Amino acid sequence: MSGIIELNRNELSYPPPANVIEAARKSLQGVNRYATIREIGELKRALSNYCGAAEESVFVASGVEILLGQLLQLFSRRGGIVIIDPTFFIIARVAESLGTKVLKVRLTTPSFSLPLEPLIDEARSAALVVIDSPNNPTGRLLLDRGSIRRLCESSSGVLLVDESYYEFADFSVIDMVKDYTNLIVTRTMSKAFGLAGLKVGYMAAGEAVLRDLSSLEVALRPTTPSACAAVAALKDIKYMTNNVALVSEERERVSREASAMGVEVYPSSTNFLLMRTSQANAARKLKERGVVVFDPSNQFPSQFIRVSIGTPEENDIFLSSLKEILAME
Ligand SMILES: Cc1ncc(COP(=O)(O)O)c(C=O)c1O
Numbered sequence: 581m582s583g584i585i586e587l588n589r590n591e592l593s594y595p596p597p598a599n600v601i602e603a604a605r606k607s608l609q610g611v612n613r614y615a616t617i618r619e620i621g622e623l624k625r626a627l628s629n630y631c632g633a634a635e636e637s638v639f640v641a642s643g644v645e646i647l648l649g650q651l652l653q654l655f656s657r658r659g660g661i662v663i664i665d666p667t668f669f670i671i672a673r674v675a676e677s678l679g680t681k682v683l684k685v686r687l688t689t690p691s692f693s694l695p696l697e698p699l700i701d702e703a704r705s706a707a708l709v710v711i712d713s714p715n716n717p718t719g720r721l722l723l724d725r726g727s728i729r730r731l732c733e734s735s736s737g738v739l740l741v742d743e744s745y746y747e748f749a750d751f752s753v754i755d756m757v758k759d760y761t762n763l764i765v766t767r768t769m770s771k772a773f774g775l776a777g778l779k780v781g782y783m784a785a786g787e788a789v790l791r792d793l794s795s796l797e798v799a800l801r802p803t804t805p806s807a808c809a810a811v812a813a814l815k816d817i818k819y820m821t822n823n824v825a826l827v828s829e830e831r832e833r834v835s836r837e838a839s840a841m842g843v844e845v846y847p848s849s850t851n852f853l854l855m856r857t858s859q860a861n862a863a864r865k866l867k868e869r870g871v872v873v874f875d876p877s878n879q880f881p882s883q884f885i886r887v888s889i890g891t892p893e894e895n896d897i898f899l900s901s902l903k904e905i906l907a908m909e
Contacts, residue, residue, distance in 0.1 A: 585894045588874040590716070590745075590852045592774035592827070593890040596809065597819045603812035604778070604805040615804040623780075623807045626814040631754050631767065633784035639793060640807075641800040644744055644768040644781035649674050650800065651740055651764065652708065654792055656680040659707030659737065664694065666879040668716040668742065675710070692718040692846065696727050703735040712742040714749050717876050717886045719848030721749050728753045732760040738789065740764045747772030747824050749849035754784050761786035771851060772824050773813050778806040827851045831889045837899050841906055852888045858906060859883060865905040871898050 595601075607619075620640060628635040641647045652661065652674050660681035663671055675682045683706070685699045692715070703709045709731065713722040723741060731739050739762060746752050746767055754765040764785040770776035780802045793800075802810065813820065835845045835853055844856040854876070859865060861882045863875030874886040887898060 584870045585897055586872045587888040587890050587898060588872045590888045591776045592823060593894060594774055594823050596774050597816055600809045600812045604809040607804045607808040611804055615801055615807055619804060619807045620801055622811050626811050627782050630814050633754050633757055637757055637784045638782055639790060640782045640802060642802045643779035644766045645670055647766055647781050647783055650796060655708035662702050662706040662709040664711055666717055668712045671710050692720050694722040700730060700734050703731055707737040710740045714745040714849040718846055718854050719850045719852060721751060721849040728756055732763050738762045742766045744768045745771055745850040748851050757784040764789055769810055773820050778809055780806050780810040827889050830892060830895055834895050841903060852886055854886050857883050866901050869901040871901045
C-alpha cells in the first residue's frame, strides 16, 4: 500500500458487493427521470423490514446529515435546542447557526457518560433534544430504554436520537417510536453498509413530525442510483454483518495494541476509537506520516485523536505511525 490512508471520516474501508454496484449501474440508464414513487416506496419497504419500524413511519433522505439539519431548523422555530457536548460536529454547528437558544449538556468525564438528571431538567422545556447514541466522537452508547422513557415522558418537546452507528452497537430504540410520538430515530447506510458516497439516510418518527416534514419529502429523497443500491444492499444483510464483525474485531485489536503503547483508548460501540496520546498535535503528526485521522482539537486537547477502523493493513500502518509519533521528543 502506498500514499495516504484516510481514517478520519468513519467510513467502511470495504467496497460494496457486486450486486449493489450492479444495481446502481443498472439504474443509471434511467437517470433522465427523477426517482419514481415506486423506487422510493421499495426503499422504504426494505428499510421498514430491516429496522422493524412501520413503513408509514419511515422517512428516507439523502443522508442523515441533511435530515438532522432540517429537523434542527424545524424545531428551532418552536423554541430552544438541547445538544450534548461533545457531539457530532455537524449537529453543534447547525444548531449554533440557527439563532435560537442552544444549551449544551457536557458528557461526564472521565468516561463520557450521559448526565441523565441534568439532561432531563434541561429537556423539560426545550423544543428539541438531540443525542447521538452511540456518540461521535467518544464512541460511547449513551442511552438505554429507561432513559429514553424518562426523557420522552418528561419533555414537552421532541427527542431526536441519532443511531448512525447502530449496527456496531447492536442496540436500538427505534421500536420505541411507536410508543412515543415525541421520539425520532435517525440512521444511515453510510457506515455499516458502506454506502457513504451514495448518502442514504432514514428516520422513524410519529405522524406529527412526518406531517411537518412532508413538504420537503420530495426534495430530500435519495437519488435513483442511491435508492436502487440501498435496496440491493438490504437484500444482503450478511455482507454487512460480516463487515461489522470484521471491523469490531479489528477495533478491539487496535484498542489493545494502542493501549499497550501507553495510549488511553476509550471503549467504543462504533467503527472508530477516541484516543488520548501523550503527544501534543497528535493528528498533525500522524498526517505528516500519511495517516489522516480526525482532529477533535476544537473539543479536546490536541493530544486526542479519533481514528476510524480500516482494513487490517490500514490499521497496521496507523499503529506503526502512532508508535513513531509516541517516540518523538
Ligand atoms: C453521528 C453521525 N450522524 C450522521 C452522520 C452522517 O451520516 P450521513 O452520511 O448519512 O449524512 C455521521 C457521519 O460521520 C455521524 O457521525
